[in-house]
Amino acid sequence: MNAKIETQYIRPHTFANGRLLYILGLIGAALAGIISFSWPQVAPAAVAILLIASCILALVGYKANQGPELSFTLTFMHLQFHSHYGGWTARWNNIDRIGQASVEKEGWYQPIPWVGVRLKDYQAFIEAICPRVATKLLMDQRPLLIIAHRNAGETEEQIEDILFDDRHYHLSSGKTLKGLQAMLANRMHYNRRYLGYDFFISEDVLDRPAAEFAGLARNYLARCRGLPDM
Structure with missing residues (x-):
């Protein structure tokens, strides 16, 4: 199979x-x-x-032209991102859902040129990311959270506290993340609360619109979910 x-x-x-x-x-x-x-x-x-x-x-x-010729690889095991500064890997059996991201404004959801990924568990994903990739994720995806927070209406959470939250993050396994890993985990937590996904893929690094890539990834997710890893 x-x-x-x-x-x-x-x-x-x-x-x-x-x-x-x-x-x-x-x-x-x-x-x-x-x-x-x-x-x-x-x-x-x-x-x-x-x-x-x-x-x-x-x-x-x-x-x-200095970036890698490839940006993503989709296999029966995982979705993998490649770049000249590093990459990340998300196994299909750890992905809860994938879809085109959207922001809410006055009760309406407006699609944006980003693909959202929601994980089942943060640990494997975060522990495999090098500091440079984690930092770039935090920087590049910051505007999405700012927009979502602004459109969320009244909230006790201040955007400055959200963006720079580096409090220790306690995983379900009992392990505690600190430093940059904790900041990334906290950011993913806020992304999920305000945008429904943990992290995002920009349409700029794709060869097709975000909606089409999301559909392709969902197809792989449906076909590969439950298969044993090799």
Whole structure:
């Protein structure tokens, strides 16, 4: 049965776009050189502007191209995120649900370009994350919690206390998380309370809209749930 569930690789649009920008920048710089030598009557200021714009384009493309060619791998065992600063892994048997995230405003739920993941247990996920990945999760997903807290109406919890809550977090296993791990666990707890999910995946690192990726992940979740890990 496991063999019938094929591994799927997600390659973000930003990787292809970065390569294209880099190539266009090099072409523009070469064109500026050709114009400068072949048509000296062209205003030097115009050639300089073209050269500067091309260099900026090439630099932006180069930076965008530094990330990994893959952003996600979906297998019969897990959903795995890849990046140049590290990654994370969530096993299907530890995922409660996946869906496109939304924020509530005046009783209406508005979809946002993020995919939410809700876990059954935090321990395995948090203990496997390196500090750099945990920090980036906390930073990148902070605006979502701020918006959800603002739209929640009256609440005794202050957003500053929520964002920087590093109190010790007690897991169901009896283990206590401290420091950055505790901050991540507390943030996931607040995310679940205000947004319904523990952490989120930005559409920027996907090759398709958030709703389509959520549907793909749910399909894997339904097919792989209950299968023994290898």
